[in-house]
Amino acid sequence: MSNQNITEALGYLMFQICRAHRNRxxxxxxxxxxxxxxxxxxxxxxxxxxxxxxxLADLMCVQPATLTKSIDRMSTAGLIERRPDPNDGRVSRxxxxxxxxxxxxxxxxxxxxxxxxxxAHLTVEERILLRRLLMQVKQNISPD
Amino acid sequence: MSNQNITEALGYLMFQICRAHRNRxxxxxxxxxxxxxxxxxxxxxxxxxxxxxxxLADLMCVQPATLTKSIDRMSTAGLIERRPDPNDGRVSRxxxxxxxxxxxxxxxxxxxxxxxxxxAHLTVEERILLRRLLMQVKQNISPD
DNA sequence: TGATATTGTTTAGTCGGCAAATAAAAGCTG
DNA sequence: CAGCTTTTATTTGCCGACTAAACAATATCA
Numbered sequence: 001m002s003n004q005n006i007t008e009a010l011g012y013l014m015f016q017i018c019r020a021h022r023n024r025x026x027x028x029x030x031x032x033x034x035x036x037x038x039x040x041x042x043x044x045x046x047x048x049x050x051x052x053x054x055x056l057a058d059l060m061c062v063q064p065a066t067l068t069k070s071i072d073r074m075s076t077a078g079l080i081e082r083r084p085d086p087n088d089g090r091v092s093r094x095x096x097x098x099x100x101x102x103x104x105x106x107x108x109x110x111x112x113x114x115x116x117x118x119x120a121h122l123t124v125e126e127r128i129l130l131r132r133l134l135m136q137v138k139q140n141i142s143p144d
Numbered sequence: 145m146s147n148q149n150i151t152e153a154l155g156y157l158m159f160q161i162c163r164a165h166r167n168r169x170x171x172x173x174x175x176x177x178x179x180x181x182x183x184x185x186x187x188x189x190x191x192x193x194x195x196x197x198x199x200l201a202d203l204m205c206v207q208p209a210t211l212t213k214s215i216d217r218m219s220t221a222g223l224i225e226r227r228p229d230p231n232d233g234r235v236s237r238x239x240x241x242x243x244x245x246x247x248x249x250x251x252x253x254x255x256x257x258x259x260x261x262x263x264a265h266l267t268v269e270e271r272i273l274l275r276r277l278l279m280q281v282k283q284n285i286s287p288d
Numbered sequence: 289t290g291a292t293a294t295t296g297t298t299t300a301g302t303c304g305g306c307a308a309a310t311a312a313a314a315g316c317t318g
Numbered sequence: 319c320a321g322c323t324t325t326t327a328t329t330t331g332c333c334g335a336c337t338a339a340a341c342a343a344t345a346t347c348a
Contacts, residue, residue, distance in 0.1 A: 005191075006183075006184075006187045006252065006255045007187065007191075009255060009259050010259065010262070010263055010271065010274060010275060010278070011165050011169075011255070011258060011259050011262055011263075012255075013275065013278050013279070013282065014158060014161060014162055014165065014278065015162060015165070015166075016205060016282060016286070017158060017278060017281055017282050017285065018158055018159060018162035019205055019305090020205070020282070020285045020286050021155050021158065021159070021285060022159075022305095023305095023306085024285060025155075026306080030307095035306095035332090035333055035334075036305090036306090036333080036334070037333085037334055037335090038333095038334090039150075040150075043150045043151065047149075047151075052296080053296075053297065054295080054296055054297080057296095061160060061163055061164070062334090062335075062336095063335075063336060063337080064296070064297060064298085065297085065298075065299080065335085065336075065337080065338095066334065066335050066336075067297090068297065068298055068299085069298095069333085069334080069335095070333085070334070070335095073333080088295095088296085088343080088344070089296095089342080089343050089344075090295065090296045090297070090342070090343045090344065091295090091296060091297085091343095092296080092297070108150065111150045111153060111155070111156075114155060115153050115154065115155050117284060117285060118154070118155055118281055118284055118285045119154055119155075119281060119284070120284050121280055121284060122277065122280060122281075126277060127154065129273070129277070130154060130274075130277045131154060131157065133266065133270060133273070133274045133277075134154070134157050134158065134161060135157070136265055136266060137161055137262055137263060137266075138157065138160060138161050138164070140261060140262055140263070140264050140265060141161065141164045141165060141168060141261060141262045142160070142164050163335095166335095167335095167336090170336080174337095179302085179303055179304075179336095180303080180304070180335090180336090181303085181304055181305085182303095182304090196326080196327095197326075197327065198325080198326060198327080206304090206305075206306095207305075207306060207307080208326070208327060208328085209305085209306075209307080209308095209327085209328075209329080209330095210304065210305055210306075211327090212327065212328055212329085213303085213304080213305095213328095214303080214304070214305095217302095217303080232313075232314070232325095232326085233312075233313050233314080233326095234312070234313045234314065234325065234326040234327070235313095235325090235326060235327080236326085236327070
């Protein structure tokens with residue numbers, strides 16, 4: 001119970017898996033001209049276009065300052081664009097451009113592939129169980 | 145089975161947990177003057193002092209270039225120091241300095257605290273099960 | 289109405305990561 | 319032994335992430 005060694009912590013195990021997951025996703029996403037994390041932003045726009053930056057920051061659990069630079073780069077790349085909110089001069093809303101829409105299927109394919117690789121050799125029951133356990137962990141640690 | 149939506153992927157769930165875990169650890173480690181990831185390097189030195197950089201890179205699943213800069217900063221901070229290997233002119237070995245030894249108990253305390261917070265409300269059986277499932281995922285995705 | 293919060297975004301600086309190119313030392317091989 | 323290959327570490331440059339601070343626009347309230 002009192003694991004002195006960090007190496008044996010469940011948190012460290014998850015840390016290693018997430019890094020491997022990220023590296024594998026990056027390997028495939030780089031072929032689409034994307035960097036890690038950019039597909040998450042696109043995903044939220046595919047779900048609902050024209051979100052404000054603070055809205056995106058909340059959804060992505062990221063600081064607003066992180067988004068500013070990322071949106072700059074993705075705008076330069078032609079994936080998205082900023083447009084000021086007509087009703088509130090403070091907020092700037094983020095909209096998909098055509099290039100950002102066009103890669104949706106490819107990006108989702110990448111995620112499905114990595115998902116399949118990661119959770120191979122697990123039965124359906126085990127996946128359901130894993131999801132239930134992880135949901136509990138998320139509730140424990142997320143500042144809801 | 146064919147989850148179109150990335151939000152519902154198990155990989156995304158783990159991604160969110162890892163970020164929350166990292167942020168929580170960072171919050172506590174910053175009080176010790178450490179940045180995220182530095183405690184992992186120290187951990188491997190506490191286990192065995194004087195490791196080479198390539199050895200550390202393997203253990204940490206990190207590129208050598210990442211370590212170079214991190215070791216620079218941690219050396220400046222007085223936590224560790226580089227010493228050339230007497231038998232092989234290529235390798236430089238990393239040794240703990242006193243400040244790096246002194247914070248071991250504090251850092252391990254932080255990890256135990258975050259571990260306890262993260263995996264609260266899970267029975268012993270559930271933790272064992274979670275570990276088994278995660279080990280399988282790690283084997284799937286890690287380039288052993 | 290006018291002074292004071294509050295909210296949304298940006299800027300500057302730092303850190304952990306990566307890839308690609310480079311340099312230096314050791315190992316191998318004919 | 320000379321030449322090629324492999325291993326080890328560094329440099330450069332970029333991206334995602336953070337904090338702290340600044341700035342601009344809207345809300346709030348006396």
